[in-house]
Amino acid sequence: MIKKLVLFRSRISLISYTMLLFILVLQGCGVKPDLVTDPLTDFEGNSQLSSQAAASEDSHVRASIVSGADVRWVHMSWPIPMDKVSQPLIGSRDGNKINELLGWVDQARRIEPRGLTSPLDGRSMAINIDYANGERLQIRPAWTCTSSQDEQGNTETSCNSVEDRIWVSNSKEGEYFAESASLYDFIQQDYLDWMPSVAPYEAPDQLKAGDEYLIRGHGALADWATVELIEDNDTVLLQKIPVKDGEWQAKGTLPDNLPEGDYEWQIDTGETTYGVAVHISHK
Numbered sequence: 001m002i003k004k005l006v007l008f009r010s011r012i013s014l015i016s017y018t019m020l021l022f023i024l025v026l027q028g029c030g031v032k033p034d035l036v037t038d039p040l041t042d043f044e045g046n047s048q049l050s051s052q053a054a055a056s057e058d059s060h061v062r063a064s065i066v067s068g069a070d071v072r073w074v075h076m077s078w079p080i081p082m083d084k085v086s087q088p089l090i091g092s093r094d095g096n097k098i099n100e101l102l103g104w105v106d107q108a109r110r111i112e113p114r115g116l117t118s119p120l121d122g123r124s125m126a127i128n129i130d131y132a133n134g135e136r137l138q139i140r141p142a143w144t145c146t147s148s149q150d151e152q153g154n155t156e157t158s159c160n161s162v163e164d165r166i167w168v169s170n171s172k173e174g175e176y177f178a179e180s181a182s183l184y185d186f187i188q189q190d191y192l193d194w195m196p197s198v199a200p201y202e203a204p205d206q207l208k209a210g211d212e213y214l215i216r217g218h219g220a221l222a223d224w225a226t227v228e229l230i231e232d233n234d235t236v237l238l239q240k241i242p243v244k245d246g247e248w249q250a251k252g253t254l255p256d257n258l259p260e261g262d263y264e265w266q267i268d269t270g271e272t273t274y275g276v277a278v279h280i281s282h283k
Helices: 002-028 048-066 095-107 181-194
Strands: 071-077 109-111 126-131 136-149 155-170 174-179 206-208 212-217 224-231 234-242 248-253 261-268 273-281
Touching: 071 095, 095 126, 095 181, 126 181, 136 181, 155 181, 212 261, 224 248, 234 248
Parallel strands: 206 273
Antiparallel strands: 071 126, 109 174, 126 136, 136 155, 155 174, 212 248, 224 234, 224 261, 261 273
16 A cells, blocks of 8 residues: 555656656747746736737727828918918828827827916917818917016016927817927927918919919918909909819909009908909000
């Protein structure tokens, strides 16, 4: 009986030694056997499936945030009226640049608004990202403001932009402050690399009755532009021109019987109407 027990224990030891040797060989080859760890469970016993699914979901959400597929166009606006407009980024043409811009928005670190002030509407440079559904995402530099009183008790407030701090207005998330050197620099100057300033129109100021005319437009934010030739509030001619990627042109021939005198081109580019004087003479 004792011999059988010893023999049985010897067999168990031999089997255990063989299994241990097998595991060590596998580990030496860089293989992690199921007997050591479950491939779906980490060393702390946590399932990796949930973390992998979460990472996949986070990647999907991030991709949808930075996608520019639904952007119609991106343009800059100035704090005061200008004789120039920005050449817009077009969603159907400039997707890579728009995605990069939206990526900066997504990566901007949100911060508490301590000491910061949202810029007054229209009083600072702004990036305007317009979506096809009519929503707008707007980015401006964040301000810090100080107030003082003079001897007469009048209050004077001075505001300056804060480096690398931005204010974001989003129709879905409301308003918030964030830190982003890329967006701050883009608003200040870097936008010119992608969206140079252009004249909103080119129109002749001298023509003769019966002449052909050509009027060009740039940076228009509309599907159509309208050109009218007006004399004393009366419309002499009217053209509606389709806009493609912000560009348009109106051309035609003036009537031969136009009286000599001063007229005005009225050019409507969708957001702004311009009045341009033109003198019509006879041949």
